[in-house]
Amino acid sequence: CQSREGRRMNRPDPADKFVGIQLSPISFVDEGVEAVLDTLQHRVGVNVLMLGTVSWLGLKSGRSISHALDGWPDHGVPEPYQMRGGAYFEPDPRFYRDTFMADYRSRDPEFAGKDILKMVVPAAHARGMKVYVELMEPFFKYAGHGSAAAVEIPTLPQAMEVDALGRLSGEPSTSNPGYRTWIHSMIEDQVRNHDIDGLMWCNERNSPLDTLIQGGCPGDFSASSRAEAQARGIDVEACRRACLAMYDFMQEAAAGKSFADGALITFVRTLLANPEMLVWEKFWLERNKDLDRELFGLVKWCKPKMPFGLNVWNRNHFNILRRAQWPWAEQTNYADFVKPITYQHQAGEVWAKELGFFRHTILRDFEPGEATTALFRILGLNEAPWEQLVGAGMDPDTYVAGQCADAVRGVEGKAKVYMGIGIDAPRSRPDTAKMTTDIAYRSVMATYRAGGHGVVLAPNYASMHLTHLDGVAQALTELGLK
Numbered sequence: 200c201q202s203r204e205g206r207r208m209n210r211p212d213p214a215d216k217f218v219g220i221q222l223s224p225i226s227f228v229d230e231g232v233e234a235v236l237d238t239l240q241h242r243v244g245v246n247v248l249m250l251g252t253v254s255w256l257g258l259k260s261g262r263s264i265s266h267a268l269d270g271w272p273d274h275g276v277p278e279p280y281q282m283r284g285g286a287y288f289e290p291d292p293r294f295y296r297d298t299f300m301a302d303y304r305s306r307d308p309e310f311a312g313k314d315i316l317k318m319v320v321p322a323a324h325a326r327g328m329k330v331y332v333e334l335m336e337p338f339f340k341y342a343g344h345g346s347a348a349a350v351e352i353p354t355l356p357q358a359m360e361v362d363a364l365g366r367l368s369g370e371p372s373t374s375n376p377g378y379r380t381w382i383h384s385m386i387e388d389q390v391r392n393h394d395i396d397g398l399m400w401c402n403e404r405n406s407p408l409d410t411l412i413q414g415g416c417p418g419d420f421s422a423s424s425r426a427e428a429q430a431r432g433i434d435v436e437a438c439r440r441a442c443l444a445m446y447d448f449m450q451e452a453a454a455g456k457s458f459a460d461g462a463l464i465t466f467v468r469t470l471l472a473n474p475e476m477l478v479w480e481k482f483w484l485e486r487n488k489d490l491d492r493e494l495f496g497l498v499k500w501c502k503p504k505m506p507f508g509l510n511v512w513n514r515n516h517f518n519i520l521r522r523a524q525w526p527w528a529e530q531t532n533y534a535d536f537v538k539p540i541t542y543q544h545q546a547g548e549v550w551a552k553e554l555g556f557f558r559h560t561i562l563r564d565f566e567p568g569e570a571t572t573a574l575f576r577i578l579g580l581n582e583a584p585w586e587q588l589v590g591a592g593m594d595p596d597t598y599v600a601g602q603c604a605d606a607v608r609g610v611e612g613k614a615k616v617y618m619g620i621g622i623d624a625p626r627s628r629p630d631t632a633k634m635t636t637d638i639a640y641r642s643v644m645a646t647y648r649a650g651g652h653g654v655v656l657a658p659n660y661a662s663m664h665l666t667h668l669d670g671v672a673q674a675l676t677e678l679g680l681k
Contacts, residue, residue, distance in 0.1 A: 210678065210679055211678055213679060213680055217246070217653025218245050218246050218247065218671075218680065219246075219247035219331065219617060219653065219655040220245045220247070220248065220655065220657075220660055221251065221333055221655065222251065222661070223260050223261060223262070223661045224252070224315040225260065225261060225661060226660055227318055228310065229275045230275055232318055232322050233322065235660075236323060238274070239328075239660070240326055242668070242672060243656075243668045243669075243671055243672050244671065244672050244675040244681035245328070246328055247328065247397075248328060248331065249399055250319060250330055250332060251287075251333050251334070252286065252315060252316060252333075252334070252389060253303075253385060254335070254338065255284030255339055256335070256347075258625065259658070262276065262278070262662070263625075263662040265623075265625035268627075269626060269662075272661070272663055273664055273666060275661055280309075282305075284307075284350065285303045285307075286305055286385070287307075287314075287315040288317070289304065289314045289317075290385070290388055291388050294384040294385075294388040297377075297380050298377050298380045299352075299354050299377045300377070302352075306351065316389070316393045316395070321394075329396035329397065331395065331397040331398060331506075332386075332389050332395050332397075333398075333401070333510070334386070334399070334400055335403060335510070336401070336402055336403070336490070337371065337403070337404060339355070355371065358372060358375040359372060360421055360424070361419060361420045361422075361424075362415070363416050363420060363443050364416050368418055370404075372418075373419075373487065373490050374421065375423050379490070382494070386398065386494060386498065387497060390497075390501045390502055391501055395505075396505070397507070398508070399507075399508045399655075400494055400507070401509070401511075402487065402490070402491055406480055406483055407442060407476070408476075409521070411560075412449070412520075412560060414449065416446050417442045433479075433482055434475065437475045438479035440473075440475070441475035441476040448466065448469045452466070452563060462560065462561050466560070484524055491509065491534075492532070494507070495507045496533075507533075507534060507535055508535055508537060508538060508615075509533075509536075511538060511539050511619075512540060513541065514549075516578060516602055517553045517578070528609055528610065528613075530610075531611070535615065536616070538617045538618070538619045539619055540621075541593075541598060541602050541618060541619055541642075542620075542624035542657070542658070543592055543594070543599055543638060544621060544632040545621055545624040545625070545631060545632070546592055546621075547590070547591060548627065548631040551588065554567060554574070571584070580601070581601070582594065589628065589632070590630050590631070591632055592638075595641040595642040595644075595645045599618060599620070599642045599649075603618050603650065604649040606651075607649065607650040616651050616652050616653075619654075619655050620646070620656055620657065620671075621634070621658070622634065622656050622657070622663045623667060624657070624658055625662065634664070636667050638667075639669075639671050641670075643670075643678075656668070656671060
């Protein structure tokens with residue numbers, strides 16, 4: 200097969216076709232189940248639906264959240280949707296006896312009397328399409344953009360993380376027994392009670408160092424997290440004091456305090472003087488990964504042949520700390536597939552935000568162009584220079600292909616790589632690159648050229664323009680997959 204750029208590649212096997220798309224439940228209410236399936240199967244060539252079933256996030260379960268910049272898509276209902284969030288299927292109370300979150304059914308009036316899994320799964324299976332459940336943790340940290348204005352779950356604040364200053368934070372602690380049990384129960388409920396074909400899990404938590412670099416005070420020092428750390432032989436109070444010392448430095452750096460040796464050297468000096476900060480970072484990281492591992496085991500216990508995959512944050516390849524902390528080979532121990540997020544047209548904006556965290560503190564002595572050039576070299580990125588990056592985005596032939604090749608090499612044949620292709624990923628800046636049909640086409644072609652096993656169109660069908668999805672259809676046709 201030869202693309203219009205003249206690049207040759209091996210023709211993928213249609214028997215192994217995996218063309219997924221992330222969908223919000225509201226699309227099936229707005230457009231009708233059969234109409235959505237017709238469009239995705241016949242116009243685009245999708246054969247796997249990745250359905251958001253539990254969310255309080257507009258990006259996952261709502262309509263377009265960037266319509267002010269991009270206009271409403273050419274399908275669906277062109278009106279804002281203020282979701283209340285929760286479960287868009289009917290939870291089975293038998294699974295929630297040991298958790299305080301037994302009643303989390305969505306109160307959205309649009310879903311009264313509706314169970315999205317019962318609506319979609321039989322209809323999809325009748326067409327030979329698969330249905331995966333798609334979930335993202337933390338479930339409650341987002342505000343605005345059509346997300347739930349408030350989470351209507353009694354006593355949830357009692358499960359929140361506690362930061363090093365002793366304050367409740369805005370996210371539930373994954374060490375809290377009730378919250379962790381709820382996650383287990385919510386997934387077991389769906390896997391056992393519904394004829395789904397797989398599950399994709401996304402973990403987008405910020406580590407203590409992540410939190411510090413973004414200007415926050417690190418956690419989690421809740422009672423349950425403390426108890427787990429002490430059981431592992433960790434001096435929790437020494438770690439908390441180290442976190443506070445690092446927090447004080449970061450606050451001073453962000454406020455513009457002058458350091459004789461510059462902010463970066465002073466950061467390293469402060470970290471070396473407070474090694475317990477790294478002890479706490481390692482404890483937090485392993486505890487965070489434990490949840491992913493537990494869910495993999497839970498799914499395999501219920502249905503051994505059901506695929507379990509990881510939706511992998513693009514910050515993992517934009518942030519040098521996260522790049523070191525989340526190696527691909529390790530993730531294959533608890534994932535059948537990985538989906539690297541590469542929302543190419545939006546990527547320049549995402550990079551600018553990520554670099555901004557560092558430039559306010561430890562890299563504040565560097566010009567953005569200098570920092571970008573150096574970090575690109577370290578991270579293996581080859582994209583437009585800083586001053587053009589937001590407006591240009593990242594090129595599918597370098598960015599998508601490069602990240603796909605990295606992931607394929609990293610998983611060492613132990614997991615499938617399904618590239619997360621951004622189709623109208625939300626923009627928050629008017630100067631951010633716009634999505635085009637050509638970007639969609641070249642992103643799909645770049646995936647297969649780099650050895651990827653499939654694609655997942657993301658983040659939400661409700662925001663995608665069908666004319667852009669036509670680029671996906673063109674690529675799939677050329678590849679013999681449509």
